[in-house]
Amino acid sequence: MRKNNLIVVGSGIKFLSHLTTETITCIEKSDKVLYLINEPVMQEWIKKNSKSSESLDELYLKSSKRNDNYTSIAEYIIQNLKEINNLCVVIYGHPTVFVQPSLLAAKMALEEGYSVTIMPGISAEDCLFADLMIDPATSGCQSYEATDFLLYRREYDHSSHLIIWQPFVIGVLGIPMEHKPQEGLQLLAEYLKEKYELDHEVIVYEAAQYPTFKPKIISIMLRDLANAEISSLSTLYVKPAIQKIPDSHMLSRLKQIQNQ
Numbered sequence: 001m002r003k004n005n006l007i008v009v010g011s012g013i014k015f016l017s018h019l020t021t022e023t024i025t026c027i028e029k030s031d032k033v034l035y036l037i038n039e040p041v042m043q044e045w046i047k048k049n050s051k052s053s054e055s056l057d058e059l060y061l062k063s064s065k066r067n068d069n070y071t072s073i074a075e076y077i078i079q080n081l082k083e084i085n086n087l088c089v090v091i092y093g094h095p096t097v098f099v100q101p102s103l104l105a106a107k108m109a110l111e112e113g114y115s116v117t118i119m120p121g122i123s124a125e126d127c128l129f130a131d132l133m134i135d136p137a138t139s140g141c142q143s144y145e146a147t148d149f150l151l152y153r154r155e156y157d158h159s160s161h162l163i164i165w166q167p168f169v170i171g172v173l174g175i176p177m178e179h180k181p182q183e184g185l186q187l188l189a190e191y192l193k194e195k196y197e198l199d200h201e202v203i204v205y206e207a208a209q210y211p212t213f214k215p216k217i218i219s220i221m222l223r224d225l226a227n228a229e230i231s232s233l234s235t236l237y238v239k240p241a242i243q244k245i246p247d248s249h250m251l252s253r254l255k256q257i258q259n260q
Contacts, residue, residue, distance in 0.1 A: 006081050006109045007088045008102045010095040010121015011035075013207045015042055018122040023090075024049075026119070030088035034077060036060060036101065037092045039209060046090060056101075065173060073101035078108050094123035098145065098165055124235055125163060127207035131215045132237060136161055139240050146170045146236070150187055158195040159244040164188070164236040186226040188236075196241050198223040203237040204230050 007026050012018020027033055033050040036057070037043050047053050059073045081087050089095075095102045095118055106116045125143065129136065140160035146167045148154070156162055170184025192202075199221045206216035220228055230236075 003115075004081055004084060005086050005115045005117070006077070006106065007086070007117045007119065008095045008106055009088060009090055009119045010123075011037055011039075011042055011090055011092055012122035013093055013124055013127050013209060014122075015039060015210050016045065017211050020119070020121075023119055023121070026088045027090060030086045032080065032084045032086075033088045033090060034080060035090040036073070036099075037090060039092065042092075050088075060101075067100075067173075070100045070104060074104040074108055077101070077105040078112070081109055081114055091121070094121045094126075095119070097123040097125065124165075124205075124207050124233075127215065128163065128205050128235060128237060131207065131217065132203065132205065134161055134237075139244070146184070146188060147172075150191055153191070156195070158238075158241040160240055162238040164238070166232075167236045168230050168232045168234055181230055182226055185228060185230070189222060189225040192222055192225075192238065196222050196238065200241055201239055203239075204228050205235045205237055206231065206233045 007030065009023040009026055011023070027046060027050050031051060033046055033053040034056055035043065035046050035053060036055075037046070043055065056073050056076070059076055060069050062072055063069050077087070077089055089102055089105065091099050091102045093099070096106075102118075106118060109116050128134070134141075138161075140157065141163065142156050142160050143163040143165065144154055144156070145165045147170050149156075149164060150170065167185060167188060168181045169179065170181065170188060172179060172184075201219055202222055202225060204216070204218040204220065208215045216234075218228070225236075
């Protein structure tokens with residue numbers, strides 16, 4: 001095992017409020033901090049509270065293809081790791097939830113024999129559960145990236161909670177600049193109509209990014225999804241449409257276990 005350490009942390013969604021004590025310590029004590037944060041005030045906080053810091057934003061926008069940018073970021077992290085004893089990488093939200101560069105870098109570092117630690121952060125999904133008062137255990141929960149959901153025609157259970165990530169960039173492989181999401185939303189609505197009624201409720205959700213601010217929660221009917229106002233921060237939630245009927249044979253077997 002090589003001596004240099006890579007620590008990947010999440011900043012959470014809400015400025016400062018979601019930083020854990022452990023994450024704050026890593027940012028303050030590490031020899032260098034690399035960060036990929038879309039929130040300017042958080043960027044300034046990292047600059048002020050770290051020994052040395054550098055933004056990864058330039059690499060994120062380097063190419064029109066997102067996957068190429070992710071690889072460039074991961075390779076740059078490894079390049080820094082070879083020269084820095086304790087390197088901290090700060091990622092918005094949770095460091096491995098819909099964030100490919102940090103996870104790729106962590107795997108590359110492990111393959112090269114470096115020590116790697118990943119500390120969890122609060123994700124948009126965590127905020128969604130709280131703000132919409134959802135317990136994923138009540139009927140199960142499915143979570144899909146929007147383009148993946150459509151491209152592979154993922155089988156989904158409409159008796160469960162359904163969360164669709166990144167509906168704003170359906171079909172977009174590059175960095176969305178002047179992007180209009182309506183066509184992608186129309187495709188998504190058509191696929192959801194196979195199991196949900198047109199008047200079924202769906203929610204466009206955006207977590208609050210600052211303390212005292214309220215989350216964005218817009219309830220619409222499925223028929224109106226194609227014209228919904230969404231942004232790159234939006235997540236789509238579809239509530240269960242039906243209640244599952246217990247399997248009688250399995251119910252009998254479970255009762256046998258209970259009576260033993």
